[in-house]
Amino acid sequence: TQLLEQSPQFLSIQEGENLTVYCNSSSVFSSLQWYRQEPGEGPVLLVTVVTGGEVKKLKRLTFQFGDARKDSSLHITAAQTGDTGLYLCATAGAGSYQLTFGKGTKLSVIP
Amino acid sequence: GAGVSQSPSNKVTEKGKDVELRCDPISGHTALYWYRQSLGQGLEFLIYFQGNSAPDKSGLPSDRFSAERTGGSVSTLTIQRTQQEDSAVYLCASSLALAGQGAYEQYFGPGTRLTVT
Numbered sequence: 703t704q705l706l707e708q709s710p711q712f713l714s715i716q717e718g719e720n721l722t723v724y725c726n727s728s729s730v731f732s733s734l735q736w737y738r739q740e741p742g743e744g745p746v747l748l749v750t751v752v753t754g755g756e757v758k759k760l761k762r763l764t765f766q767f768g769d770a771r772k773d774s775s776l777h778i779t780a781a782q783t784g785d786t787g788l789y790l791c792a793t794a795g796a797g798s799y800q801l802t803f804g805k806g807t808k809l810s811v812i813p
Numbered sequence: 814g815a816g817v818s819q820s821p822s823n824k825v826t827e828k829g830k831d832v833e834l835r836c837d838p839i840s841g842h843t844a845l846y847w848y849r850q851s852l853g854q855g856l857e858f859l860i861y862f863q864g865n866s867a868p869d870k871s872g873l874p875s876d877r878f879s880a881e882r883t884g885g886s887v888s889t890l891t892i893q894r895t896q897q898e899d900s901a902v903y904l905c906a907s908s909l910a911l912a913g914q915g916a917y918e919q920y921f922g923p924g925t926r927l928t929v930t
Contacts, residue, residue: 742923742924743921743923743924744817744904744906744920744921744922744923744924745856745904745921746921747918747919747920750918790855790856792856799844799846799861800846800858800861800872801846801848801858801919802858803855803856803857804855805854805855806855806856
């Protein structure tokens, strides 16, 4: 099973600030997904990245997949209180149907 | 509703009792997944179904855990002789087809929070 390391584990910032969270592995990802989970809810898929060097934007969120496909980052511009939640990265190994998740970054955006 | 639903939302049980957790996937989704989320362990995969078949049960933590799916729809996860270490949030997800390499999105339910006292 591929291990995913996420950092930081916790992040507390003021509304309007920018932030970046990271997801790394010692193995190459076949693809990588980012999810956001709010308290009492299941994770919701934000994006899937497949190609090394790929950059995807979702409003104020920018997702980057490393050239070597061993790391990924999520950058949030001008954070809002609605961005508060647990951000999880996950990968499905080639030929595997199960998602392996990182332990997540718990983000708190303070008004 | 249109999403994945799970019941009960919360379950408190005494150690040694059996519990059944239910998942109603999105209509038309052929693939169904169970995950467990606990503090310090993150989210771990338990089992998946394609239709009513579960080809790989190796993710289940012990033989006290079993799951079934009937009619290609509802699934139940049963934990026998519950232990305190079984306390966690049990999440169910479904997808149009088997999710390989992120090809198909998995939609998660809100989970069942199980507390074993």
